[in-house]
Amino acid sequence: MEDHRQANCNVIGELIKSKYMSIKRVHTPHDIINDMLDDFGVSMGYQKALREREKALELARGNQDDSYQKLPIYLHMLEVSNPGTITHLVTDNTDHFKYMYLAFANSIKGWKHCRPVIVIDGTYLKTSFGGTLFTASTMDANNNIFPLAFGIGDSENDSSWLWFFTKLKETYGEREGMAIISDRHKSIENAIDDVYPKTFHGACIFHLLNNIKVNFGVHGEDLNLNFVKAAKAYRVQSFEHYMHEIDKIDTCIRPYLQKIGYSTWSRCHAPTRRYTMMTSNIAESINAALKAARTLPITTMMEGLRSLVKKWAWKNGNEANRTFTQVTTDTETVLRENFIRAIKFQVFPVNTILYQVVVEQKGNFLVNLMEKTCECKRF
Template sequence: MESGVGSSSNLAFLGCCKCNEKFFVISIMSGSSLDDLFQSLSSKYEQINPQSMSLQYIAPQYKMYVTLNNNDDVRNMIHLHMCMRLTMIELKAEKKDQTTEGLNTESNSKVMVVKFIRDDEDDRQSRSDNELEEAPVQNSLDSWFHCIRGVGQTFKDAAEYRIYMKKYSVAIRRSFLYAKNDQDKIIVDNLSGRGHPRADSAWVADLMKNKLRGEPSYRPCAMVKDVHRDFGVDLEYHKAWKGKELAMHDLHGTDKGFGFATGCRPMIFLDGTHIKNKYKGSILLAVAKDANDDLFTLAYAVVDAENDSNWEWFCFHLRGFLVLQHIMVFEKFTFFSDRHPGIIKAVKLLFPGSHHAYCLRHLVDNFVKQVLRSYPLHNKKHWSSVFKKAAYAPSQQEFTRHINNILESMPRASTFITSFDPQSWANALFPGRRWGVINNNIAECWNNWVKPARHLPIVSMVDHVRVQIMNMMHRRWETTSVMVQELSPKKEKALATTYIESRNLSINKSCGWKFEVVDGDKSFAVDLNEWTCSCKSWQINMLPCKHACAAIKSKSMSLYAFCDRYFHIEMYRQAYKGMINPIPTFDMYETNNDEGSVINAPDIRSQPGRRRTKRIPSQVEARVKVCRKRREEGQLIMDLPARKHTRSSGGFVV
């Protein structure tokens, strides 16, 4: 209640006092003393006297209780309300043993000693006599204020006492220090008003655990607002974020040590795909490859469009996920993309030091459109294959030879090759490791895998994809748990094929771990100590080539010892040891109606006609159809773009 305040010395305030569930109203003059307050209250209620009771008032704005110990405290109370232009003072009278006995919050005694009762046979009876049976402390300031009652109160253990003490310190807005801790007692020192250092992440986790159990998407920024509104605590964001992590760990466990961090190679494939429902939009995704070269989903998000700002936002949160997996350095990471400008900028900004590889399939499409279109008489299929050979070439000499063939026939290709940075797509020049992968096909597989879900409403679509991922991870976990081979199935098969090819090779031993392997009319140098072969295949694919297999077997050693660790069966299992927890139906969550947390449907303007559901194929793509005449046999024919025919004496010339 607000009112204008003058300078009169006879200014009166309205004192509202609560005692033992009773309520009294008295007048407080500007010159009143502590004895005057007790005299006015004792006239209302005889039990209120300075010998057995203490008076406290609620400090405005701070919502904390301040004890009135002397006349100076009374003058400060009146002056505070005058400065804040208030005319009502909220008081509370309590027995002294409830506020000071055992707690010793007075300025001249700031130590609390808590002793723990052993649950022995001799002590059980005395403990049951002293211990009060009551419900667990609720999450409210009033219940927290009374959770520490004084002498005679017992606790189950030290952990329970520490939880209660944190809540009590928040309620009275005072801090404390643990002076001594042992098996028998805890000594708390320095109960003084210093903010809320005890409102830490552990306190947040205990406070928000029930909320997160029903609403896992509860955001840390919403926690900060709710804690300030309900408890008057200015919580820092990082404490709210850490508190949520601790609470989610207690509720659902953790996948630390499993999943992408320990089961997949440090390669991430980025791509976007269109949403087919009436609101349109795009899905941004990040996927990886497991030990068997199968799809492993890292993250996906729904955005309004695939642009620079959305890719930066997506990569920012992807980086946060990797940091949670204890991945702090990205020099060994390789990112694959289709050269979208937003991906190029985001990777360079958020993953410094990482390597960026361009998808070869998209490069070939651009090569056909931008270069071969200028040379209509050139065979597109032949020169596309030459460009691919240059990209796959393991050595720089072979790469240069193929590129020179292209430039001699098509000089205009020089600008295209230099502008697309060969170090980002050619095996011979790529500075990082990519385990023989040269295309972004795994991301395209994900787009096709979730194709049915892209027609659903956004919330249903996201949940449908989640269930797909959850089922896939469970199936693969069951499959990998019974595997007994050393490598993943695909790598085991590839190594077996390579070993068969190595049987006919001849070997010349150099010294120690170095060999010269003769393959036909060529010889190759193999160094088992460095895991290298002059054919470069071993370094590119990280799986022994046939020359390396011949050298390894000549030393009667196991081929598996020279395979990259990411191909071993244990890595395959580690990728799927984690789990995706089941989530209740999305409409069962408690909604948060705070302004700014509601996401409305985007504004759309429907185009006339039926909505297109199939993608328009690019100019260089061949469309595959099922032959009507041979539909039963399941044979396919290629429906190529129309060709122009010219008549000659011998028939048609294409």
């Protein structure tokens, strides 16, 4: 009919629900307006198209309320089908969802073979109920991302992070030389101080660099280059060289970094090893991989998360089974490349007296030249 009374949300939702079967596909209300006008000659406003989109999403992916009711059963079946998996669900006094924690069995078993560095991050869930997804991850010997645990809370507040870190410690305990890397969120710092008082807490240098740019209004490639090199420097002498270059850019940056603490972000001042994990990029990679899944109802989202983790575990496991060297494939490649380059080197004894004279003169070019000679000798 002319006023399209039959074109209600239920009818149109059934017609367009196939558009939302793939979670990566973006179909906006404007797309619905254009499709309905082209295919059926039905015109509508934006608000009606928005309601129809919500209806189609519910038909294709499930209801948000029903998904929370199915969550306890789903977590129970995860523990049954994956022996060793740890799940925990917390509700409030009114029996409403509050916190959730999940650590897969293969993650728990593989932790002792990974680097003792845990990267922590939180990201928002894009549903009508909101919430925050907490992630803890590390890297294995072959430089692959290795997820450790996931959690869901209301937001990034003190109580949520404290609960997540408590469950994380119950699951994985503490290791000698362990470090935790994250952004400088105050709630994360408070939770680590309470749960891991003896564990080193390092800052992500990428987030710290962004804070410097915002606080001091300084931009440019010189700041990026010198700060990153200062953070990754192995020797205090090299660190001071790059900090001196930063002083030339803005003299206020050094006091700001001193207040934070050099040990928090600098490799040469850190009390324990950070390996190559100077940023929280691996956590950001997990968040990017789950970007589409974060729009789904909670139980459907957890199934997508489980599928992703198992896919990575299957792929990395097959690669490990095909490895017959004493080290991982990535390490073997680096060693072979370095060996080929080293064949062309000529190694000479280092004149200690000449080296001391060069250092005293502080000739940057000659110092770097002598350092390279020493590195060749050590190699």
